[in-house]
Amino acid sequence: MPDALPEPAALLRGAGLRVTDSRVAVLGALAVRPHASADAVYADVAPALPRANKQSVYNALSDFADAGLVRRIEPAGQPMLFELRVDDNHHHLICTQCGAVQDVDCAVGQAPCLHPSNDHGFRVDTAEVTYWGVCGACAAAVPAA
Known part of the structure; x- marks a missing residue:
């Protein structure tokens, strides 16, 4: 933001x-x-x-x-x-339990952040990555097995 x-x-x-x-x-x-x-x-x-x-x-x-x-x-x-952070090519972490969303800066290098193993002739302008997992609050709420 x-x-x-x-x-x-x-x-x-x-x-x-x-x-x-x-x-x-x-x-x-x-x-x-x-x-x-x-x-x-x-x-x-x-x-x-x-x-x-x-x-x-x-x-x-x-x-x-x-x-x-x-x-x-x-x-x-x-x-x-929707978000106002439009000036970069950042990514997102999303909790699969509560739906919380957090911004994550580029995974590697400058925008477009990730370079495909084969670009098939495309000129890549942006990359959109979504990481799915369990946020810290939800993980802490689950009792240890």
């Missing part, structure tokens, strides 16, 4: 997007809750914006992803997640 979110209105305008209260609220929610689902973002913005609805949150997130302001993460068997 970025150290500090730039001024939301400037961020939106810089991406060619219209500034609305809903969009500013969605950016704010993502700033405090990285790896959030659209439903979680909606739950965060709804109390402050009673006229907001889930569709407007979904639309904002889709617009942000298309403009490169957010990154979509699509873990198998889980809802799509």
